[in-house]
Amino acid sequence: MSSEEDFAVLVKDEQWGTLEEITKATITLQKQYDQLISEHNELCKLRDEQRDLAEQFRQRSEKLAVSLEEDKRDRDTKSEAQKVRRDCLLEEEVQLQKEIQMVEVALGEQEVEYGHLKQQTELSAAVPERKVVFNGLTEDIASAQMFAMRSRIVYPMEGGTVLVTFEDQTVAEKILAMKQHTVCLGGDCRIIVEAKPVQLLVPSFVEMDTQVCPHRILISSLPKKDSDRILDKLEIHFSKKQHGGGEVEECDTLHDPGNVVITFMEDNVARRLTDQQYHDVSFEKGSKHRVRVTPFLNGGIVNFKTEFAACARTLLLTGLHDVMDPETLQDLLEIHFQKAINGGGEVEAFLYNPPGERFSAVFEDEQPAAGSVSAQTST
Template sequence: MSSDEDFSLVLDNQTPSNDSLQQIKTSITNYKKRHDQLIQEQQELAASRDDQRDMTQNCKQRSHKLIQDLKADQRSYEVQIENEKARVILMKQEESDLMKEIQKVEEALKKEEAKNDHLQQQADVFTAVPERLVVFRGSTGSKEDIFEMKPRVVYPMEGGTALIRFDEKVVADNILQIKKHRVALGSDCRITVEARPVQLMLPSLVEIDSEVSPQHILISNLPKMESDMLLSKLEIHFSKKRNGGGEVDKCELLPDSEHVVITFVEKNIARGLTEKEHHEVELQKKKKHKVRVTPFLNGTITNLKTKMAVCSRTVLLTGIPDVMEQEVLQDMLEIHFQKSGNGGGEIEDFLYNPLGQQTSALFEGVSTDREE
């Protein structure tokens, strides 16, 4: 077989040269150095690995501790937040309670201020009211001391009745004890009347809540003169703005005190007049008179207790028929009850109301012998 390639023969038992041995030794030496270097690098890598492992472990431990600390801080923060929320709620409740208390105190203060203003106003009024004599009856220093006021009681009378006031209480008691009385009105005419006690409802306790009227004034210290002329002069004077007045609605005379009450249309007139108090008014021709203007009190009864009392000297006669003229019948009745033989006595007053008529008797300074 033919080929163009060349072959060379290599002999295995050919002895290497010195240069080749030296190279092998050098290579071995280099490999040893390389091996030692690799071992050193391996050791360094192992040490670095161990360091990294330790560092990782430390980092894991630190991370775990940090996580635990964070969780503990979170729990502590949450507890603190809850405590702060509870504290805020408590503070809000305390603030609400305090505001309510402040509101109560303010309301109580307003009431006290209003009460003080009212009392001050009342004090100003009472120091300015017209002077009027008051009679004190009692013994000084005793618990029984009282101011005595004479009652005025209107007693409506039915038709066919009469009221008799005797001078002595014993006579009235006799008439009431007999009860049925036959009264002779002539030789052949007699009537039977019945005697009854007179019972009056009297106040035992009266409480009045009063306030100053913004539209009224009370005028006192007035001279004696004809009432229509007096009212006309006062209305003219106090209706003029230059005198501090205004449009007058009513001008009235109080019969029980002889004082005059003026009512204004507007509500801002009375105060200015009462503050000045004394006014000079031309009540008589070219002659001025100083009158006193004081506040007028409107009163509302807030508490009223009454008692039934029996008149001690007055007797009511009932069942009187209309058989003759009023004056004649009244005289016959009065004559009958004046006679001691009929159980009567001296009569102080007699009032007869015939059948079909209506009238009222006015009791002033009522004297009673018992209460019911």
């Protein structure tokens, strides 16, 4: 067999592979060999350096042996210094441990605050969309209120009293300053009534805590259709698992028009639906309407403070007796306090509660920013 045949057999041998594979393997082995040679040279260099260092250390040890006695005298001093240093390091370690604990506590507080902020973000996103118009009126940020609240207070009246609300606050102050008033009822008949301020216990601070309800969702952006039909369609749509829903326990319309609350039997259904936010619901055959699904918020008052406030334009008149027909007496009293000669002025509301009767007056805060209270009377 010739050399060419031997070469052909070697190339086709499956144990060694093709010529190209052998060449690649040879190159790889050459690189590995070069790398080993380089590492060997480096190790030799390091060995020589270590030998030099060993020689230097040997020479130094000989020199140190000469001064061993002197070093022995200094050893105790150095040992004491090392002990002091060790104690300082131990104190630093204790201090660092305390700082680590403080940092961990701070991180825990940050996590709690982050969770609170995350919840607030979810609550902010849970408000139904509503179009608003800005009229261009602005207010000083320093005097802006954090929470606008409109008071509505039911005030029980005693028999033989009158609540009178004047249009002008100055008139009310003048009547209150005069205190007693003589009212002519016709002929020689007169009665004396006394004007007193009306003190109301009004809320001054209200703090509420809101949480996302795990069972309910709030649906807004609904079409203008019959409410019963809308409730039926919504219940059908959100009870199907293919829409991400579940078994519906209750479906109600809120007092705020255009909003519906759906209550589910399971907890995770509400969260799953609010993650998508917008849903296409079929209210009519062949067409769909996009509604917005947001979390339903459960709220409760956690802090409530009250204070006494005097009504700015409303006074209480006492000392009335059953001397004539109640309607006639009320007309005569209202006429008396409307006349400027008697210190009165224009009357906005007037309520007379005859002796033996029980009326109630409803007070509402018409201008919360100014803090003035007016009266709206009702039986």
